[in-house]
Amino acid sequence: MVSARQAIASPLRWAAAAAAAALATVLPAQVAPGGALPPLAAAGLAGDVPDTSGKVVLVDFWASWCAPCKASFPVYARLNAAYAARGLVIIAVSVDESPSAYAAFVARQKPPFATLRDPKQKLVAQVQVPTMPTSYLVDRAGRVRFVHPGFRGDETERELRGEIEALLGERAPAP
Amino acid sequence: MNSPRIRLALLAGLGVAAALLCGCATNAAVRVRPWQRAALADDTMNPDRDPVGSKMVEHVYFSREAASGGRGVGGSGCGCN
Numbered sequence: 001m002v003s004a005r006q007a008i009a010s011p012l013r014w015a016a017a018a019a020a021a022a023l024a025t026v027l028p029a030q031v032a033p034g035g036a037l038p039p040l041a042a043a044g045l046a047g048d049v050p051d052t053s054g055k056v057v058l059v060d061f062w063a064s065w066c067a068p069c070k071a072s073f074p075v076y077a078r079l080n081a082a083y084a085a086r087g088l089v090i091i092a093v094s095v096d097e098s099p100s101a102y103a104a105f106v107a108r109q110k111p112p113f114a115t116l117r118d119p120k121q122k123l124v125a126q127v128q129v130p131t132m133p134t135s136y137l138v139d140r141a142g143r144v145r146f147v148h149p150g151f152r153g154d155e156t157e158r159e160l161r162g163e164i165e166a167l168l169g170e171r172a173p174a175p
Numbered sequence: 176m177n178s179p180r181i182r183l184a185l186l187a188g189l190g191v192a193a194a195l196l197c198g199c200a201t202n203a204a205v206r207v208r209p210w211q212r213a214a215l216a217d218d219t220m221n222p223d224r225d226p227v228g229s230k231m232v233e234h235v236y237f238s239r240e241a242a243s244g245g246r247g248v249g250g251s252g253c254g255c256n
Contacts, residue, residue, distance in 0.1 A: 065216040095210040150256035
């Protein structure tokens with residue numbers, strides 16, 4: 001004989017599990033420190049993906065209509081000048097759907113690092129960036145180590161410099 | 176089919192399915208994602224993009240209603256940072 005409490009608890013557990021599974025399919029999880037970004041080469045990005053094997057990689061998601069993104073580009077240019085020779089690769093992924101808006105922004109900024117476009121916003125939807133811009137600092141082993149939601153000028157640059165220095169100091173994994 | 180457990184499980188499953196299908200389970204599933212805000216960030220979405228026009232509308236409103244203000248509701252922008 002099943003008690004009334006058991007009869008209610010079991011369907012509720014089942015319903016909670018079903019709801020959690022359904023939500024997980026609707027909302028992919030955000031990429032967090034310790035995780036990994038989807039492979040950029042297979043993400044259908046417009047542009048040439050640079051070689052990142054064994055490098056420290058800063059992947060930044062930006063858009064031409066986002067004011068903090070515009071402010072971040074000169075900072076990334078400085079970081080590129082300071083650390084590219086030591087093994088930092090900066091990849092700026094635009095989520096612009098308009099190719100002309102993307103091209104105009106790049107022509108104005110003239111970034112010295114790689115810029116790509118996510119034309120169908122497929123990669124950014126997989127990564128689930130929490131805000132625009134968001135940058136992901138990936139270590140030499142390909143793991144995301146730091147996430148920077150938003151861009152806050154000097155504060156973000158200071159944090160990035162410290163983190164990049166630390167990651168560049170780590171040994172590359174054996175092939 | 177007559178077991179109360181099975182009937183309750185079916186009822187709960189139907190409730191969850193209905194909630195998910197009608198989009199009521201979470202507003203996160205339907206809100207505009209950060210990378211989809213290009214149109215919202217456009218200047219044409221800014222209600223105060225014409226300060227002279229806004230002043231004029233405000234003046235007419237004040238003249239007709241003997242009241243002013245209450246227009247500072249945000250609703251556009253890229254929502255960055």
